[in-house]
Amino acid sequence: METGGIGYLLLVPNPFRLERYINTDVTIFTELIVREDAHTLYGFTGESEKSMFKSLLKVTGIGPKSALAILAAATPNEIISAIEREDNAFMQKFPGIGKKTASQIILDLKGKLKPDELSAPAETAPAANPSYVEEALMALEALGYSKRELTRIEKKLTKEEITSVDEAVKLGLKLLLN
Incomplete structure (x- = not known):
């Protein structure tokens, strides 16, 4: 910044x-x-x-x-x-x-936080982009996951229908935790 x-x-x-x-x-x-x-x-x-x-x-x-x-x-x-x-x-x-x-x-x-319905505007789904998986893998690496762990989930991620980097990161986290 x-x-x-x-x-x-x-x-x-x-x-x-x-x-x-x-x-x-x-x-x-x-x-x-x-x-x-x-x-x-x-x-x-x-x-x-x-x-x-x-x-x-x-x-x-x-x-x-x-x-x-x-x-x-x-x-x-x-x-x-x-x-x-x-x-x-x-x-x-x-x-x-x-x-x-x-x-x-x-x-x-519990009981101390209130949801904020206006906190994040809904984003429109971008066109499919093959770099989503690559960007998600870089984000997961920045979070501390090893290259070996990321290589293990890469093929699974590329087979999924992903419409955003956020979606790819979430799916990647799910795959890493299973």
């Missing part, structure tokens, strides 16, 4: 959601996390995504990397719905989230 002639590195849940905004002015909601060894800037497409990130960070056992992985694979409304339904299986599908952490998320956040 560049602003006022200064460039910033932003960590985002899914960088391909922002691809359409390259070379245009756009509002990015940011969160700066300061640790003794680093100052890290996180970016979000909307206030609800940022708010969900901050809520997830309050849960014991969830750090920024896990929170980003969760937001890369689900919308804030999907996450809130799963928490309210106490859907452990849904929460466990995210990388690094086991049974205990899923239960902790539900315990800590």
Whole structure:
């Protein structure tokens, strides 16, 4: 991201959601996390995504990397719905989230989050593009999956009818977790 002639590195849940905004002015909601060894800037497409990130960070056992992985694979409304339904299986599908952490998320956040129906405008489905799988694999690699794991799911992804990078990432996460 560049602003006022200064460039910033932003960590985002899914960088391909922002691809359409390259070379245009756009509002990015940011969160700066300061640790003794680093100052890290996180970016979000909307206030609800940022708010969900901050809520997830309050849960014991969830750090920024896990929170980003969760937001890369689900919308804030999907996450809130799963928490309210106490859907452990849904929460466990995210990388690094086991049974205990899923239960902790539900315990800590149930009843504290409100869905925001206006949080993300519905996107029109883009034309089929063979680079969706390639971009999704790069996003999954950025989330920490190994080349070996990604090679294992690549053929399965290319056989599916995929209409967006987000869809390819979600399907890739499902395949990796099975």
